[in-house]
Amino acid sequence: MNQPPPSVRSDAPLLEMHSIAKHFGGVMAVAGVSLHLAAGEALAIVGDNGAGKSTLIKVLTGVHELDEGEIRMEGRLVSITNKRQSRQLGIEAVYQDLGLVDSLDAAGNVFLGHELKRRVLGLNFLDNDRMAREAARVLREEVGIELEDIHVATHHLSGGERQAVAIARAIYATDLKILVMDEPTAALGPEETRNTLALMQNLKSQGIALIVISHNLDHVFRVADRVMVMRAGRAVATLDRRSATKQDVLAYIVDAVDTEAA
Amino acid sequence: MIMALCLVMAFADLRFFRVQNLMIILQDASIFLVLAMGMTLVITGRGIDLSVGSVAALSAVIMAMLIKDVGFNVFVAMAVAILVGVACGSVNGFVVTKLRVPDLIATLSTDLVFRGLALVLAAGMVLARFPDPLTWIGRGRIFDLLPVAAVIGVIAIAVGYVLYRYTPLGRYAVAIGGNTEAALLTGIDVHRHKIYQYMLLGGLAGLAGILLTGRLNAIQATAGMGLTLHTIAAVVVGGTSLFGGRGSMTGTLVGVLLLSMVVNALVMLRLDFFWQQVAAGLIIITSVAFYAALQDPSTGGLSGLLRRARSGRS
Ligand SMILES: Nc1ncnc2c1ncn2[C@@H]1O[C@H](COP(=O)(O)OP(=O)(O)OP(=O)(O)O)[C@@H](O)[C@H]1O
Ligand SMILES: [Mg+2]
Numbered sequence: 270m271n272q273p274p275p276s277v278r279s280d281a282p283l284l285e286m287h288s289i290a291k292h293f294g295g296v297m298a299v300a301g302v303s304l305h306l307a308a309g310e311a312l313a314i315v316g317d318n319g320a321g322k323s324t325l326i327k328v329l330t331g332v333h334e335l336d337e338g339e340i341r342m343e344g345r346l347v348s349i350t351n352k353r354q355s356r357q358l359g360i361e362a363v364y365q366d367l368g369l370v371d372s373l374d375a376a377g378n379v380f381l382g383h384e385l386k387r388r389v390l391g392l393n394f395l396d397n398d399r400m401a402r403e404a405a406r407v408l409r410e411e412v413g414i415e416l417e418d419i420h421v422a423t424h425h426l427s428g429g430e431r432q433a434v435a436i437a438r439a440i441y442a443t444d445l446k447i448l449v450m451d452e453p454t455a456a457l458g459p460e461e462t463r464n465t466l467a468l469m470q471n472l473k474s475q476g477i478a479l480i481v482i483s484h485n486l487d488h489v490f491r492v493a494d495r496v497m498v499m500r501a502g503r504a505v506a507t508l509d510r511r512s513a514t515k516q517d518v519l520a521y522i523v524d525a526v527d528t529e530a531a
Numbered sequence: 532m533i534m535a536l537c538l539v540m541a542f543a544d545l546r547f548f549r550v551q552n553l554m555i556i557l558q559d560a561s562i563f564l565v566l567a568m569g570m571t572l573v574i575t576g577r578g579i580d581l582s583v584g585s586v587a588a589l590s591a592v593i594m595a596m597l598i599k600d601v602g603f604n605v606f607v608a609m610a611v612a613i614l615v616g617v618a619c620g621s622v623n624g625f626v627v628t629k630l631r632v633p634d635l636i637a638t639l640s641t642d643l644v645f646r647g648l649a650l651v652l653a654a655g656m657v658l659a660r661f662p663d664p665l666t667w668i669g670r671g672r673i674f675d676l677l678p679v680a681a682v683i684g685v686i687a688i689a690v691g692y693v694l695y696r697y698t699p700l701g702r703y704a705v706a707i708g709g710n711t712e713a714a715l716l717t718g719i720d721v722h723r724h725k726i727y728q729y730m731l732l733g734g735l736a737g738l739a740g741i742l743l744t745g746r747l748n749a750i751q752a753t754a755g756m757g758l759t760l761h762t763i764a765a766v767v768v769g770g771t772s773l774f775g776g777r778g779s780m781t782g783t784l785v786g787v788l789l790l791s792m793v794v795n796a797l798v799m800l801r802l803d804f805f806w807q808q809v810a811a812g813l814i815i816i817t818s819v820a821f822y823a824a825l826q827d828p829s830t831g832g833l834s835g836l837l838r839r840a841r842s843g844r845s
Contacts, residue, residue, distance in 0.1 A: 369713060
């Protein structure tokens with residue numbers, strides 16, 4: 270119980286995770302992983318099925334509480350025990366099921382919980398028109414996608430469009446600092462994959478940091494600055510994209526490299 | 532479906548279309564309009580309230596006793612009826628959220644509780660003959676034509692439309708019913724909003740109790756037994772999804788009118804009362820099944836069908 274006081278360093282990276290461990294019963298899903306991330310940087314996490322990638326980021330997004338280790342944001346020790354806390358720190362996750370309300374339109378989702386209001390006869394009413402305009406603007410200017418019909422329920426949008434709406438919500442509703450994406454391109458067609466990769470570049474250029482889990486090394490090499498390889502709950506290597514090749518990464522994933530030496 | 536019904540009735544009995552009969556239909560529909568407005572919000576929020584009939588009876592019995600036995604001013608007594616309804620609604624909301632009893636079981640049980648309280652209070656008596664303001668609300672006509680109760684019902688639906696589209700109450704009902712997890716995550720106080728939904732419906736059930744008492748100029752503890760199912764049926768016939776997340780206030784208006792017309796038509800056709808019950812039940816099942824098919828996710832629901840119809844694909 271004698272933790273060091275939360276010291277603040279001005280040169281600290283946006284995010285530091287130190288010796289994170291998480292187990293489920295007897296399964297050591299994550300066994301002491303450390304990583305760091307700067308604003309505007311993209312870190313890819315790769316590894317075989319069951320390597321612990323999702324578990325690691327779920328510790329960050331507040332889905333799972335960590336067993337051991339510590340998380341610092343801008344040098345300050347933070348405690349993340351639920352999703353709400355994670356969100357308040359500016360960390361947002363876009364999962365496969367995206368957490369959208371299907372029957373609401375894009376604006377309804379982007380502004381959910383933060384609706385714009387208009388006073389009529391002294392009463393507050395939802396300003397649906399302004400929210401629709403504003404949502405369309407965020408989608409166009411910051412996410413880079415134009416919806417054919419802004420009023421259609423998100424249920425009817427394509428996978429890529431739904432992802433864009435989820436990201437627009439993350440940008441708008443919170444002071445987004447870190448966007449976590451688990452398999453963002455897995456369910457998308459070629460055209461939408463291109464859009465999503467472009468969108469990720471766009472977010473980086475706005476100073477938003479990305480953590481991306483993907484099995485697709487082509488996509489990883491298109492957006493990531495660094496690639497962290499996980500195997501059996503451990504980070505076996507972190508490679509710089511500029512100096513490493515896909516073969517190098519693959520070798521670590523399939524355990525062709527002596528991990529003790531790495 | 533309304534058109535089909537009109538067609539059938541045109542052949543069967545033209546009296547159906549007399550203004551007087553249409554006004555009777557409106558009069559019958561009024562209580563359901565009031566209840567269905569609140570029920571639409573509750574069902575959209577993935578809840579259900581099986582206690583509205585009993586809440587209406589309990590509120591009405593308390594109001595009647597205050598007027599007859601205690602000598603309360605009729606307006607004060609009516610206000611009390613609505614407050615009793617709101618209180619019952621907040622009990623429902625509390626049981627559903629804080630005690631985590633599933634909506635169906637919770638309100639099935641509170642239905643017994645509220646009905647039981649009404650029975651205890653009234654002790655088998657029928658309370659009758661109330662002051663004019665109450666009967667005017669229940670059975671009065673504006674210009675000898677338009678039922679006052681129907682005006683109240685339509686206003687209720689109009690208010691419901693605004694609540695659904697233009698206030699957080701409606702918006703969060705959609706969010707909670709559609710994706711509770713997402714609603715929680717954006718910081719919406721899900722419990723508070725569910726309680727609000729049930730309180731609103733409770734208050735409307737109190738109002739329904741007033742209308743019921745005024746219409747009959749009498750009330751007893753067993754009143755309003757069939758109200759609940761009929762209300763839920765009307766809401767679902769109107770296109771609100773029983774699985775939550777999708778509702779329609781205009782649909783509810785249509786659903787209530789449709790069911791009231793059906794019941795009225797059955798009466799006009801002099802169907803034996805018991806057969807009326809059978810027919811009403813079958814019609815409800817048919818309509819609900821029809822909408823269930825429309826809302827089948829594989830077809831994208833009603834709007835999905837319309838979209839595809841419009842874009843020329845099938
Ligand atoms: N909620 C849980 N309860 C129990 N065990 C879990 C749970 N979540 C993950 N695990 C286990 O932890 C290990 C790591 O799982 P995780 O989902 O993090 O892997 P992953 O790297 O994301 O794999 P994939 O590429 O298949 O998504 C696996 O052995 C998995 O079975
Ligand atoms: Mg995973």
